[in-house]
Amino acid sequence: MAKTRQDRYEQIKRFEDDLSQCMKCGFCTFWCPVYQEERIEPSVARGKNMMIRGLLAGELDYTKEYAERLNDCTLCMACTVNCPAKANIPNVIVAARADAVKARGLKFPYSVVYRWLLPRRNLFGWVVRFASWFQGIFLPRTEGTIRHLSMFLSALGKGRNIPQIAPRFLRQMVPVVNKPPSGVKTRMRVGYFSGCMTDFVLPDLGKHIIDFLNRNGVEVVLPKEQGCCGAPVFLGAGDFETGRKMADANVKAFEALDYVISDCATCTSALKDYAKFLADTPQRKEAYQKFADKVKDISEFLVDVLKLPSSAYEPSAKVKGKKVTWHDPCHLSRHLGITAQPRQIIKSIPGVEYVEMPDADRCCGMAGTFSVYYYDLSKQIADKKVASIKSTGADIVVSGCPGCEIQLIDGVLRNKLPVKVMHIMELLK
Amino acid sequence: MLEKKVISKLRKILGQKAVLTAKEDLNAYSYDGTTTWVHMPDVVVLPTTAEQVSQVLKLANDNKVPVTPRGAGTNVSGGSIPIKGGIVLCTTRMNKILDINKTNLTATVEPGVVLQDFNIALAKQGLFYPPDPQSFLGCTIGGTIAENAGGPYCVKYGVTKQYVLGLETVLANGYIMQLGGVTVKNRTGYELMMLFTGSEGTLGVITRITLRLMPLPPANKTMMVIFDDMAVGGQAVSSIMASGVVPAKIEFVDNFVIRRIEEMTPMGLPVEAKALLLIQADGSPAAVEAEAKQIVDILKKSGAKEIKVAKDANEAAKYWKMRSAGFAAVFSAAHTVLAEDVAVPRDKLAEFIRKLEDISKKSGFFISYLGHAGDGNLHPAIFTDIRNKKEFDKAQKTMGEIFEAALALGGVLSGEHGIGLEKQRFLKRAMDPVALNLMIKIKGILDPNHILNPGKIWEEAKV
Numbered sequence A: 001m002a003k004t005r006q007d008r009y010e011q012i013k014r015f016e017d018d019l020s021q022c023m024k025c026g027f028c029t030f031w032c033p034v035y036q037e038e039r040i041e042p043s044v045a046r047g048k049n050m051m052i053r054g055l056l057a058g059e060l061d062y063t064k065e066y067a068e069r070l071n072d073c074t075l076c077m078a079c080t081v082n083c084p085a086k087a088n089i090p091n092v093i094v095a096a097r098a099d100a101v102k103a104r105g106l107k108f109p110y111s112v113v114y115r116w117l118l119p120r121r122n123l124f125g126w127v128v129r130f131a132s133w134f135q136g137i138f139l140p141r142t143e144g145t146i147r148h149l150s151m152f153l154s155a156l157g158k159g160r161n162i163p164q165i166a167p168r169f170l171r172q173m174v175p176v177v178n179k180p181p182s183g184v185k186t187r188m189r190v191g192y193f194s195g196c197m198t199d200f201v202l203p204d205l206g207k208h209i210i211d212f213l214n215r216n217g218v219e220v221v222l223p224k225e226q227g228c229c230g231a232p233v234f235l236g237a238g239d240f241e242t243g244r245k246m247a248d249a250n251v252k253a254f255e256a257l258d259y260v261i262s263d264c265a266t267c268t269s270a271l272k273d274y275a276k277f278l279a280d281t282p283q284r285k286e287a288y289q290k291f292a293d294k295v296k297d298i299s300e301f302l303v304d305v306l307k308l309p310s311s312a313y314e315p316s317a318k319v320k321g322k323k324v325t326w327h328d329p330c331h332l333s334r335h336l337g338i339t340a341q342p343r344q345i346i347k348s349i350p351g352v353e354y355v356e357m358p359d360a361d362r363c364c365g366m367a368g369t370f371s372v373y374y375y376d377l378s379k380q381i382a383d384k385k386v387a388s389i390k391s392t393g394a395d396i397v398v399s400g401c402p403g404c405e406i407q408l409i410d411g412v413l414r415n416k417l418p419v420k421v422m423h424i425m426e427l428l429k
Numbered sequence B: 001m002l003e004k005k006v007i008s009k010l011r012k013i014l015g016q017k018a019v020l021t022a023k024e025d026l027n028a029y030s031y032d033g034t035t036t037w038v039h040m041p042d043v044v045v046l047p048t049t050a051e052q053v054s055q056v057l058k059l060a061n062d063n064k065v066p067v068t069p070r071g072a073g074t075n076v077s078g079g080s081i082p083i084k085g086g087i088v089l090c091t092t093r094m095n096k097i098l099d100i101n102k103t104n105l106t107a108t109v110e111p112g113v114v115l116q117d118f119n120i121a122l123a124k125q126g127l128f129y130p131p132d133p134q135s136f137l138g139c140t141i142g143g144t145i146a147e148n149a150g151g152p153y154c155v156k157y158g159v160t161k162q163y164v165l166g167l168e169t170v171l172a173n174g175y176i177m178q179l180g181g182v183t184v185k186n187r188t189g190y191e192l193m194m195l196f197t198g199s200e201g202t203l204g205v206i207t208r209i210t211l212r213l214m215p216l217p218p219a220n221k222t223m224m225v226i227f228d229d230m231a232v233g234g235q236a237v238s239s240i241m242a243s244g245v246v247p248a249k250i251e252f253v254d255n256f257v258i259r260r261i262e263e264m265t266p267m268g269l270p271v272e273a274k275a276l277l278l279i280q281a282d283g284s285p286a287a288v289e290a291e292a293k294q295i296v297d298i299l300k301k302s303g304a305k306e307i308k309v310a311k312d313a314n315e316a317a318k319y320w321k322m323r324s325a326g327f328a329a330v331f332s333a334a335h336t337v338l339a340e341d342v343a344v345p346r347d348k349l350a351e352f353i354r355k356l357e358d359i360s361k362k363s364g365f366f367i368s369y370l371g372h373a374g375d376g377n378l379h380p381a382i383f384t385d386i387r388n389k390k391e392f393d394k395a396q397k398t399m400g401e402i403f404e405a406a407l408a409l410g411g412v413l414s415g416e417h418g419i420g421l422e423k424q425r426f427l428k429r430a431m432d433p434v435a436l437n438l439m440i441k442i443k444g445i446l447d448p449n450h451i452l453n454p455g456k457i458w459e460e461a462k463v
Helices: A002-008 A010-014 A016-021 A033-038 A045-056 A064-071 A078-082 A089-104 A107-117 A127-138 A149-156 A195-200 A203-215 A231-236 A240-253 A265-278 A282-294 A298-305 A330-336 A340-348 A375-392 A402-414 B004-014 B023-027 B050-063 B115-123 B141-147 B192-196 B230-242 B255-264 B285-301 B313-324 B326-331 B346-363 B389-408 B424-430 B433-446
Strands: A188-193 A218-221 A260-262 A295-297 A323-326 A396-399 A420-423 B043-045 B067-070 B087-090 B097-101 B106-109 B164-170 B176-180 B205-212 B219-227 B249-254 B275-283 B306-309 B336-339 B367-372 B377-384
Touching (some): A010 A016, A016 A045, A016 A089, A033 A375, A045 A089, A045 B023, A078 A089, A078 A330, A089 A231, A089 A240, A195 A203, A231 A240, A231 A265, A240 A265, A240 A282, A260 A298, A265 A282, A265 A330, A282 A295, A295 A298, A298 A340, A323 A340, A323 A375, A375 A402, A396 A402, A402 A420, B004 B043, B023 B043, B050 B067, B050 B164, B067 B205, B097 B115, B106 B115, B115 B141, B141 B205, B164 B192, B176 B192, B219 B313, B230 B249, B230 B275, B230 B285, B249 B255, B249 B313, B255 B326, B255 B367, B275 B285, B275 B313, B285 B306, B313 B326, B326 B336, B326 B367, B346 B367, B346 B389, B377 B389, B424 B433
Parallel strands (some): A188 A218, A188 A260, A260 A295, A323 A396, B043 B087, B067 B087
Antiparallel strands (some): B106 B205, B249 B367, B336 B377
16 A cells, blocks of 8 residues: 555655645745735645645545646746745646646546636637647657647637747748858857747747857757657646657757757756656666756856857847846746846847836746636736836836747737837847 | 535625635645644635625524634644634635825725735835734734734834724624724723734634834844853843843844754854844934944843844845744754744843753753744744654643743743644633633623634633
8 A cells, every 4th residue: 555655646755855845834825926816725835735745645636626726836936936945846746747647647637628618708719729739749649749839829829919820930941050151150069949939939039049149150950850848748737758758859859969059948947857857767867967957048058158248239120229128937037047147138238228127037927838727817917917017118028938928928918018028039139 | 514505605695716615725724834733624715805704704603603714824823723614714815905094104904915015015105014923924914913913023113912003803793893993092992902903813803904004214233143052142132121222123043943044045144153143223324323332232241252233234134034934944843843932021031041941951852942032032842743642742741841931930821923722721821710711701792602713712611
């Protein structure tokens, strides 16, 4: 029996320290974006942690309600960085999602989707699309890479203000190897993890990043074998098995390269999280850790690795004379500790006025699949972010995560705010 | 178990989304900040108006269903545990600040306003509400009234009860009663507001609060003082208090807590120090300078090993952050932590610390303590494991000895946490029996069916 229980909660057990560190002070209520909207204890880290303890103690079981409470967390980590005991409850939540998937199969998280979606008028029409999306994740095509986000986005597009799927994907626009133009000395060769969003929705951003790097002496390789980072699959849904396949594919795709650059905070963080969540063998652990060390966020790469002089940051035509504010993606700020680099870049651009927004690092409420399960809640969280943006009087809100950008675009349009949403690299010439 | 018809009536009163019945959700309302008490409610309700609270109480009273009122559940007395099941009435969605009056220096709030949110709103207008339980990031103002909470600032500014000017309270029968008003002085009959302030949810549900405010002190200075001997530190506090200076805060942290905090969040604390005092002076810049100088002089004469005056706000904030991590430092140190809340007269602090050292030696239990030295209010903690019955019983017995030592010095059972469940077995020894009986009679008048937070404060007669 004891052995069965051990197996049953294999992933949770790996984060037992985090689970037991919580001493129920309740300070997390102040920082949790979900609690701040719902104001109920099951929303917040303390409540979720106690629920998982209840599961381990045999007092609770895998029910619809359990799944729901496990899912309504953005994994923003605000609880963790502010926790006096530094209990990382998001770790426990991801692990609990994984154990639930393993115990109950894939049906578990998706039954929640249906339960949440079906009764909602504006979401109702998407269900059919979702069915195909799930298929995309869980019945991956055996040939080629695992891709799913395009379906996801076309579903989202029906209800939200988001950019359209691009007519041509990035991988169709540029070659695998992109060398600096003649006359520019090649300083370095890097791999570019383009991420689903950049590839399918924002290929011009990807092209722009490649050009910028080329002009600064960086050869950019875009391995065709790369796939989705896996964040919605292993972090969002807890499907570690599929996550491992995705991880292995990506690690292999970038094997020959010393750096892996990403323009998406979520991807960057997820790629680095392979080692923490998905390493089930010593071989994988080593490979994932080695891979994690190579992965760099684009702003981190420009500032810390390439060490570009401030003169390299020239404004693009559309941002000259504009007031700009920065939104910290959770995956950059709290997950990876990258807060100074993007600000340094923006402040270096001549003719651009930087203004800091209040609570710049507060979650925007996107959190990938979270915003699909809990669209109303996600909108409420976004509205607080929009109020912060509004208070700065900025013309442009900049971020380093296409996921946040979708949410911010939706937020400013719903609130009729005359503010443009851009990726930090779009500021640069 | 609650009858289905009661739940469906609750849904009618509050709407579907404000009534929680799933086991997973009930589980989230079964605990508080203590490590020993757990009990599930049958249902959780989240009202947004006094009228809804009134209807819930009427329904509960008619059906004799227990109601445990609570805010954010950051209390450490067991007070918000629904020990008899029934309804948990949670006020966290009643969180509007209704009025801030800068001229009258008052504010009116709903009970679910979080203390930190309140102080942020006040600071924007140069105002300040001093009572500062260290759970300020989570605790609701309604909860602080019901517990009559205190914190570091209380040395100079007093505890919650000194700030309550008006209360709207829903009685067990559903009547919405108004008490007090918005004036600083009010001598109209008995001070009934004080009956509800500190009532731990046993007499009524507070639905609106009017509080007295202060102007935000323009300057402050923080000192971190290291001692080789804890009792010498305690004596230094008495000397400061006797010198005519009243600092805003005098906090005490022992070596164990210093080490734990440094272990959890390295911030360069003096881990070899036996004890630390954190002292803050506040007021006008000139007064702060003069007071700080006087305090430093006394500390030097009192045997302080080292005095660090914070150079700027950042350094001061670092020290205070350390203090607010104290709770976590203690409560995460063992499976079961018995952390108490005794207060002794301020001139008896050194003597009490010596007593604690004796008790520790005799019982073999390590006793850690931190607390509000300027108030004579310490939180001695014993680390144990409730799963080991023999050891746990011994720990409880040792805690009993600590209470006795405090009482013998003219102290009290609880300085600021309240009695709840955690301390009720000691209440008889700490109160005049006639006063205790009067309290129980008052409860009987206001709540004849004993629906409001039953089983709390005093031990019930065994049937």
